[in-house]
Amino acid sequence: MLILGIESSCDDTAAAVVRAGEGARAEVLSSVALGQDEAHAPYGGVVPEIAARAHAERLDEVVDRAVEQAGVSYGELDRIAATAGPGLVGGVMAGLTVGKGLALALGVPLVPVNHLAGHALSVLLEAEVAFPYLLLLVSGGHSQLLLVEGPDAFRRLGTTIDDAAGEAFDKTAKLLGLSGGGAGVQRAGEGGNARRFRMPRPLLGRPGCDFSFSGMKTAVRQTAEGLAPLSDGDLRDLAASFQAGAADHLVRQTEAAMMMSPARTTRLVAAGGVAANAHLRERLGTLVEKRGWSLTVPSLRYCTDNAAMIALAGAYVDPSEDALGTAPRPRWPLDEDVAGIGGGRKGPKA
Structure with a gap:
């Protein structure tokens, strides 16, 4: 199964193509990420509006590079996995929207992925654990x-x-x-x-x-x-x-x-x-x-935000018919059965 992963929850615009199958470790065919350090440096931290704008401007280029470097065509992709939260909502929205568009255009399932699940499974990109x-x-x-x-x-x-x-x-x-x-x-x-x-x-x-x-x-x-x-x-x-x-x-x-x-x-x-x-x-x-x-x-490239971990996490999620209606979630606890810290209209903080 060939999966295109898209990650844009903070200030790294990332895309990757991963081949995942039962009983074998995933194979990362490509992993591309563009940072935004220079854009945010004058402010001493990540500015959500600047990050969202940069994602919107770069996502097409990053996705194209990931598919090209993987040596596959868009028509060979089996599903699209995109971060749907948690994270800076503007960035999440940018990546998720691109994922929806690709899924519609290619006629393949969209899998909204929890960014934390990506980190939780990132170790499986390099080791059998x-x-x-x-x-x-x-x-x-x-x-x-x-x-x-x-x-x-x-x-x-x-x-x-x-x-x-x-x-x-x-x-x-x-x-x-x-x-x-x-x-x-x-x-x-x-x-x-x-x-x-x-x-x-x-x-x-x-x-x-x-x-x-x-x-x-x-x-x-x-x-x-x-x-x-x-x-x-x-x-x-x-x-x-x-x-x-x-x-x-x-x-x-x-x-x-x-x-x-x-x-x-x-x-x-x-x-x-x-x-x-x-x-x-x-x-x-x-x-x-x-x-x-x-x-x-994991090695450094998989410790930090990356799209390979999102693609891998997407391999374990069953596609749903209403995935295209998924809204970006600034807050999305992995274990939703546990009482969260904080609240409000966005939901528990963690």
């Missing part, structure tokens, strides 16, 4: 611990009650004047003294495995303001201290989720952009060794 496994999903918009019981069966064990880990890394980079978001924090923290500045220990002593990063952002800001102007040493030490504090929190809550998982679950998967952080990977490696588990992390 048996279900169930525990997933630490850490990205710019999401921080969750999920028990992945099957390709379309997810049970949430913990989520962030305020900010996501990736957002905290990005805001820390902005506060410290670093480029590259979380990667900039990692680079700046190399050689720094991670014990110089004490970071908060969120939710310590609270049952469960939820996350909270707002206090760390505040601590970084207050420390930076108190030291201003920052010397190079101050910058290195503060970046290293934040990175270590964030990793401490993620590892501690992940261990709590391990203890909540069924006995047959002995594999931890980390996915999402923050899973590319070398310090976090090292800490997670130490954790699984201590508990007798194994750790699998």
